[in-house]
Amino acid sequence: xxxxxxxxxxxxxxxxxxxxxxxxxxxxxxxxxxxxxxxxxxxxxxxxxxxxxxxxxxxxxxxxxxxxxxxxxxxxxxxxxxxxxxxxxxxxxxxxxxxxxxxxxxxxxxxxxxxxxxxxxxxxxxxxxxxxxxxxxxxxxxxxxxxxxxxxxxxxxxxxxxxxxxxxxxxxxxxxxxxxxxxxxxxxxxxxxxxxxxxxxxxxxx
Numbered sequence: 001x002x003x004x005x006x007x008x009x010x011x012x013x014x015x016x017x018x019x020x021x022x023x024x025x026x027x028x029x030x031x032x033x034x035x036x037x038x039x040x041x042x043x044x045x046x047x048x049x050x051x052x053x054x055x056x057x058x059x060x061x062x063x064x065x066x067x068x069x070x071x072x073x074x075x076x077x078x079x080x081x082x083x084x085x086x087x088x089x090x091x092x093x094x095x096x097x098x099x100x101x102x103x104x105x106x107x108x109x110x111x112x113x114x115x116x117x118x119x120x121x122x123x124x125x126x127x128x129x130x131x132x133x134x135x136x137x138x139x140x141x142x143x144x145x146x147x148x149x150x151x152x153x154x155x156x157x158x159x160x161x162x163x164x165x166x167x168x169x170x171x172x173x174x175x176x177x178x179x180x181x182x183x184x185x186x187x188x189x190x191x192x193x194x195x196x197x198x199x200x201x202x203x204x205x206x
Contacts, residue, residue, distance in 0.1 A: 001013060001014050001015060002015065002040070002070070002072070004070045011070065013070050013071065013072075015040075015064065015072060016064065016072065016073060016074045018062055018074045019042060019062060019064065019074075021058040021059060022044045022045050022046075022056050022057060022058040022059035023044060023045060023046040023056040023059075024042040024043065024044050024059070024062070025042075025043045025044070025046075025088065025089055025090075025091075025162050025163050026042070026043040026088075026089065026090055026091040026092075026161060026162030026163050026165055027040055027041070027042055027161075027162065028040065028041040028042075028043075028091050028092065028093050028104065028161070028167065029093075029155075030093040030102045030167070030172070031102065031121075031124060031153075031172065031173065031174040032063065032065075032093075032102050032104070032118065032121060033065065033120075033121045033122070034100075034101065034102075034121035034122030034123060034124050034172075034174045034175075034176075035122065035174055035176060036068065036147075036152055036153075036174035036175070036176040037065075037066040037067060037068035037153070037174070038066045038068075038153045038155075039063065039064060039065050039066050039072070040063075040064040040066065040072060041061065041062065041063050041064070041082075041091060041093075041104060042059075042061070042062040042064070043061060043088035043089060043090070043091040043106055043107075043162075043163070044058075044059025044060070044061055044062060044088055045057040045058075045059050045085075045086065045087045045088055046087060047087050048087070048109070057085075057087070059088075060077050060082065060083050060084055060085055061077070061082040061083070061084040061088055061106060062074065062082075063075045063077075063080045063082055068153070081116065082104075082116060084106055084108065084114055086108040086109070086110070086111040087108055087109035087110065087111070088106050088107070088108055088109075089107050089108065089109055089162075089163040089164075089165075090106070090107040090161075090162065090163035090164050090165030091104065091105065091106045091107070091161075091162070091163075091165055092104075092105050092161065092165040092166055092167045092168070093167045093168065094167065094168035094170070095126060095168065095170065095172050096115075096168075097117070098126065098201075099123060100123030100124050100125070100126060100172060100200060101118040101119070101120075101121040101123055101124070101172070102118055102121065102124075102172045103115070103116060103117055103118045104116040104118070105165075107163070107165070122174070122175075122176070123175075123200070124172040124173050124174045124175050125145065125172070125173045125175050125179050125182075125196065125199070125200065125201070125202065126170055126171070126172055126200060126201040126202070127143055127145075127170070127171045127172075127173060127182055127201075127202050127204065128169075128170045128171075128201065128202070128203050128204070129141055129143075129157065129169065129184065129204050129205075129206070130203065130204065130205040130206065131186070131187075131206050132206050135187065137157065137169035138157050138169065138184075138186070138187075138206070139157050139158065139159040139169065139187070140156070140157065140158075140159075140186075140187035141156070141157050141184050141185065141186050141187060142154050142155065142156045142157075142184070142185040143155045143156075143157070143171055143173065143182060143183070143184055144182070144183045145173040145174075145175070145179055145181075145182055145183075145196070146179070146180045146181040146182070146183065146196075147175065147176065147177040147178060147179050147180055148176075148177045148180075149180075151183065152173065152174070155171055155173065157169050157171065178197070178198065179196035179197065180195070180196060181193050181194060181195050181196050182194050182196050182202060182204065184204060186206055190206075192204070192206075
């Protein structure tokens with residue numbers, strides 16, 4: 001399940017049945033297709049159970065496409081190209097080649113690490129923060145993009161995630177319409193708003 005923060009309460013939203021077929025370890029939240037809505041990748045499988053317990057290996061790595069309203073649908077591996085049959089563990093999102101598309105790295109237990117290059121997403125706006133001394137990457141900050149007069153989803157820059165992995169601090173925000181502004185809520189509560197236009201990357205200082 002995912003629990004959606006509605007401000008004064010959390011709303012439970014069950015994930016599709018494909019998310020229940022195998023153990024899941026690291027959830028990665030990013031806009032993988034560039035449509036302005038947050039998606040979820042789940043690393044899957046656990047084969048090293050006790051002898052009397054079946055292997056939990058029915059997954060290939062699962063991409064869940066978000067609709068912006070808290071619902072997610074499965075995207076088959078034949079479309080995403082994500083076909084990882086081993087024991088997946090850590091996973092992280094990063095636009096490693098700076099083309100404005102979110103790429104994905106997935107580690108495996110006893111097998112090679114897989115780097116998946118995103119070739120089909122609509123390029124988004126790369127946002128790099130420069131935080132205060134001691135926190136140059138702006139860990140703990142929350143970023144939102146304004147376009148079409150509306151604020152998009154809140155994206156937090158975090159310092160770690162599941163199984164020893166960590167997403168890149170440079171965030172890629174979906175730009176279906178021309179960006180108008182980027183809002184940053186910095187650790188400590190200060191809020192800044194920076195005008196945006198047709199640039200491909202923004203560098204925002206605290």
